[in-house]
Amino acid sequence: MKTLVIISHPTIKDSYTQSFLHDAQADFNDVTWHPLDILYPDFKINIKHEQQLLMHYDRIIFQFPLFWYSAPALLKKWEDDVLVRKFANAAHGGYLRHKQLGMVITLGVPAKNYQPGAGEHFSLSELLTPYQALAKKAGMQYLSPFIISQFFYKTPPQEAKTLVDYQNYLTNPKPFGLKNKIKWSLDQLKQYAPKDKVKKIVFDSVIKQIQKNQNQLDDLKSQINMIKRKDDQ
Amino acid sequence: MKTLVIISHPTIKDSYTQSFLHDAQADFNDVTWHPLDILYPDFKINIKHEQQLLMHYDRIIFQFPLFWYSAPALLKKWEDDVLVRKFANAAHGGYLRHKQLGMVITLGVPAKNYQPGAGEHFSLSELLTPYQALAKKAGMQYLSPFIISQFFYKTPPQEAKTLVDYQNYLTNPKPFGLKNKIKWSLDQLKQYAPKDKVKKIVFDSVIKQIQKNQNQLDDLKSQINMIKRKDDQ
Numbered sequence: 001m002k003t004l005v006i007i008s009h010p011t012i013k014d015s016y017t018q019s020f021l022h023d024a025q026a027d028f029n030d031v032t033w034h035p036l037d038i039l040y041p042d043f044k045i046n047i048k049h050e051q052q053l054l055m056h057y058d059r060i061i062f063q064f065p066l067f068w069y070s071a072p073a074l075l076k077k078w079e080d081d082v083l084v085r086k087f088a089n090a091a092h093g094g095y096l097r098h099k100q101l102g103m104v105i106t107l108g109v110p111a112k113n114y115q116p117g118a119g120e121h122f123s124l125s126e127l128l129t130p131y132q133a134l135a136k137k138a139g140m141q142y143l144s145p146f147i148i149s150q151f152f153y154k155t156p157p158q159e160a161k162t163l164v165d166y167q168n169y170l171t172n173p174k175p176f177g178l179k180n181k182i183k184w185s186l187d188q189l190k191q192y193a194p195k196d197k198v199k200k201i202v203f204d205s206v207i208k209q210i211q212k213n214q215n216q217l218d219d220l221k222s223q224i225n226m227i228k229r230k231d232d233q
Numbered sequence: 234m235k236t237l238v239i240i241s242h243p244t245i246k247d248s249y250t251q252s253f254l255h256d257a258q259a260d261f262n263d264v265t266w267h268p269l270d271i272l273y274p275d276f277k278i279n280i281k282h283e284q285q286l287l288m289h290y291d292r293i294i295f296q297f298p299l300f301w302y303s304a305p306a307l308l309k310k311w312e313d314d315v316l317v318r319k320f321a322n323a324a325h326g327g328y329l330r331h332k333q334l335g336m337v338i339t340l341g342v343p344a345k346n347y348q349p350g351a352g353e354h355f356s357l358s359e360l361l362t363p364y365q366a367l368a369k370k371a372g373m374q375y376l377s378p379f380i381i382s383q384f385f386y387k388t389p390p391q392e393a394k395t396l397v398d399y400q401n402y403l404t405n406p407k408p409f410g411l412k413n414k415i416k417w418s419l420d421q422l423k424q425y426a427p428k429d430k431v432k433k434i435v436f437d438s439v440i441k442q443i444q445k446n447q448n449q450l451d452d453l454k455s456q457i458n459m460i461k462r463k464d465d466q
Contacts, residue, residue: 010313043276043306068312069363070303073276077306080243121369126362130302133355 001173003028004057005104007035008064008075017106017151021063023198024163031170032057036074043077050082055095060140061170062131063104069120069127083138090139097139102169103131107149143169144176163198164205182213234406236261237290238337240268241297241308250339250384254296256431257396264403265290269307276310283315288328293373294403295364296337302360316371323372330372335402336364340382376402377409396431397438415446 005025012018012035025031034053040046054060064071088094105124113119114127128145135142146169148162167188174180185206238258245251245268258264267286273279287293297304321327338357346352347360361378368375379402381395400421407413418439 043310068309068316069366070309073306073310073313076301076303076309077276079301080306083301120366122362122366126359127366129355129359129362133302133353133360136354 001030001059001171002057003031003059003061003170004053005031005033005061005063005170006075006078007033008037008062008072008078009035010037010072010074012037015065017065017148018063020151020159020163021104021166024166025170027199028167028171036078040074040078043074045078045081047081047084050078051087051095054082054099057099059100059102059143059170060096061102061104063106065106065108066127069122070130079134083134088138090137094138099138099140100143101131101135101138101140102143103128103145104166104169105145105147106151107147109149111147111149160201160205164202164209167202178213178216182210185210234263234292234404235290236264236292236294236403237286238264238266238294238296238403239308239311240266241270241295241305241311242268243270243305243307245270248298250298250381251296253384253392253396254337254399257399258403260432261400261404269311273307273311276307278311278314280314280317283311284320284328287315287332290332292333292335292376292403293329294335294337296339298339298341299360302355303363312367316367321371323370327371332371332373333376334364334368334371334373335376336361336378337399337402338378338380339384340380342382344380344382393434393438397435397442400435411446411449415443418443 007018009015009018018035022033025033062071062075064075067073070076082088083096086092086094088096090097105128107114109119111124114122114124116122124145124147132142134140146166148166151159151162154162164185168181168184169175172180172184175184188202189206189210240251242248242251251268255266258266269278295304295308297308300306303309315321316329319325319327321329323330338361340347342352344357347355347357349355357378357380365375367373379399381399384392384395387395397418401414401417402408405413405417408417421435422439422443
């Protein structure tokens with residue numbers, strides 16, 4: 001499975017979060033980092049090139065900080081220019097059908113602020129409806145967004161968890177659900193030898209997750225056994 | 234009350250709808266037509282100028298065709314550049330507090346397509362949530378959007394109704410509700426003498442609307458009288 005990460009961030013070069021995410025995906029051959037602000041600082045998109053590029057990927061990711069409750073303008077320009085009707089609309093035999101659309105959203109405020117009664121008043125599901133509608137129109141599978149809030153305040157263990165979850169979101173063919181995550185984690189393990197720093201973080205986190213999951217599985221199994229024993233009595 | 238109409242439409246010069254709307258507002262001294270694509274074709278916004286401009290208006294209108302379920306990229310660029318935190322956030326003492334935000338949205342498909350089970354699957358209320366959230370954050374009053382769908386297919390009477398309703402949306406301090414519309418219509422009447430073509434259309438439509446409203450009022454009055462008579466018996 002090949003993944004294209006389309007990043008829109010006007011000050012991407014100064015962003016600690018984006019630099020961290022960049023490093024997190026750098027070792028994956030099947031992931032392509034595609035920073036629009038570096039490629040098209042003048043807002044003049046190479047439409048044919050972008051359309052050709054999209055054809056080669058199974059999972060398209062829109063990655064951006066939330067600006068006025070949606071993507072920065074450059075990603076919108078990319079949408080308006082590249083996703084023309086004949087290319088993108090499923091009803092017109094579009095080229096994006098059966099691909100996946102993922103969203104990696106970075107927030108400056110806590111994610112819990114995005115709900116009625118809290119600071120931002122609206123949920124992220126409500127605010128991101130236009131992207132869900134885009135996926136629907138293009139015949140794409142919309143993936144639940146991956147939200148990174150207040151990355152700056154994260155502790156090293158929280159950073160490590162974000163790194164692994166982000167890699168899972170980008171590269172796991174089935175990124176959701178405990179069983180799928182375990183399978184992906186074990187696949188990662190097989191490839192990794194804990195030499196450099198980033199890999200060491202991943203290694204430790206994956207081991208921890210597997211252990212945690214294993215505990216949960218064991219717990220569930222023993223509960224099922226108890227129920228079975230009761231039924232047998 | 235002063236109104237600023239901020240238009241975002243990449244081919245505004247070729248748009249019959251935008252040309253029609255332009256003519257519809259041309260006679261109103263308190264309405265300013267502000268076409269971003271003509272002012273900023275290179276996406277380089279004069280931020281200070283735009284901020285200064287906004288200060289002079291009570292009602293700000295975002296007017297655009299729906300592109301991928303939101304405004305074309307240039308309006309997003311305008312939002313990202315002009316509405317910086319210190320200028321726009323109500324919590325930071327923003328300059329837009331107590332102003333109104335209106336939306337004039339043109340659609341290429343019928344408005345009824347925007348609902349679950351129909352062609353576009355999502356409602357316009359859902360899709361436009363980011364603008365509602367923007368208004369909330371800026372301390373602005375969000376006006377129910379004014380939707381113009383498939384303008385090209387409208388008959389002359391439908392065009393005339395759109396023209397009057399659009400003028401009402403732009404210039405009526407209280408644009409919603411029968412009573413407010415009648416008051417506004419009468420105000421228009423006082424100013425108009427049916428000389429040129431556009432004014433003639435307005436004149437006839439307003440007269441028709443007042444007559445229709447008057448009929449409804451009379452109908453309601455007679456119903457109330459009937460109820461009263463029953464109570465007296």
